[in-house]
Amino acid sequence: MTYRKKTESKKGRANHIRISPQEKILHAVNIALLTSIMFVCVYPFWYVIIGSFSSADAISAGVFLWPVNFTVHTYQEIFKKGDIGHAFLISVCRVVSGTVLCLFCCTFFAYLMTRREMLGRKFVYRFIIATMYVNAGLIPWYLTMKMYGLRNNFLVYILPGAMNAYFIILIKTFIEQLPPSLEESAALDGAGFFQVYRSIILPLSKPVIATCAVYISVGQWNAWQDNYFLVTDTRLQTVQLILYNYLHEAEQLASSMRSGMVTENAANMISPAGVRMAITVITVFPILCVYPSLQKYFAKGIMMGAVKG
Template sequence: MYKGVQEMDVVQRSKLSDRCFTAMNYFLLILFTILCIYPFYYVFIFSISDPAKVVSGVTWFPKGLTLYNYISIFKIEGIVRAFMNSTIRTVVGTLITLFCCSIFAYTVTKNQTYFRKFIYRFVILTMFFNPGLIPIYLTMKSYGLINSFWIYILPFAMSAYFVILLKTFIEQLPISLEEAALIDGAGYFTVFAKIIFPLSQPILATIAVFSAVNQWNSWFDNYLYVSNPKLQTLQYLLYQYLTESQRIADSIKNMNTQQMLDAANQMVLTPEGVRMTITMIAVIPIILVYPMMQRYFVKGIMMGAVKG
């Protein structure tokens, strides 16, 4: 009897400790989530606040709810064209990357491909060596890609990292499916288009997220290779305005108190408002795309890393 009471007491203590541990876990995870989300939330409410009323900053709610910052930013000359350039670059570049990398990865999985091991290892070797800025520039110039929209697309058509993920994923698919299709008279391209490609959706979605984020955020290639204003991307244009906003911020610091009060009584686009609004414009499209791919993301990464 006494032993049974002791066992019940141990079980109750164990349950209590488990509950305390679970509660502490929830508390820490919620705190961590708030710490991650609040900076983005702060930028968002700052961007939709009245520029004259957020001189002292914001906390949890916008001050003087308005879309003035966004309206003013999109009135900047060339901003809409740059937004379209970045959108087209992201969509077309991602599709071409998926097609080229998946075709190449499927090819090097076939024993019938001559020197497939050498080719695959050579691709992996490119991850360890960087030719440098000048050779890359001269190569792009020799191909006639300088001041061309294709400079945003073709250099990203192949990625060694994406090829590794795709090859590993394709190799773990049941070989019997492909053999059955070949027996029925299907060619390799038909097998790829109707069997391999549909079954590779998880890893393709994962690569699509990586590629789209990279294409959308890229601005350095615009800085190096493109001087035509009609081909400017959103990220590079926003980078230029962010740089200019710092100069405006420095001039505002030199204003006397009365001038700052006079400016605060008017609806003006401040440097801080420029930064916050530009940050939101650059981040929102990716945030909208990511949830659609999230259900494939973890599955694709895990399955693409099972075999080396």
């Protein structure tokens, strides 16, 4: 451990603890293994990025480290088609509104659950927690959404996930370990239930709220089932579904190429592979951007969950 290394460097050989050559080899092997695992995790992303900036012939001839015959033509074609920009907007809208709504519901409800005076508190809490284990299945879910009139309705993206038992548990656990004196003194100052929530609980719960916000927004960004099964209106399509559609279009394009029916210019300008790579980059771009700076929140979230057990 780091402790050992410190003593080592301080006292050098005089210390009776030394790193044997065997351990040195072990350490080198370890680093090498981890580095290759890291490479395997990151390289596919890199490959798709450089592929999307390379020409069609270059992709089929092989690009490995840097874009070959650098071109932004594929991106131009995609943005010319226009639907990706709109889908991007819809995705951003669903991420923002879905996250805000879910955060409001979960924090408010979690705070409510810390009020011991509440009638039937145990039952209400269990009623919500049990939703984690109740899963009616795909068709029942589909039929119910249809019944509510959520087909081709933006609300289908944000309403169903608004109450999330897991986040409620996290937030409730967090609120419970806040010093109760703060709340009490605020109450003595005449702050009501809602005021305490707004000016005491929300500001103090920032760490857990940030963690949940990050989880919810990534989930919202990646969600596709609601779009795929319930939204056929192209004006409401999200980026994930556009990605899926292009994937199928690209396959059609490829198959029609095999049967020799494709128009010349499509084959020369952009290959299906290039289009798919570019769309992939556009879809994954927001995550690649925000992810490294938010990583600590992810780690925090899973540890909070672990504490709960």
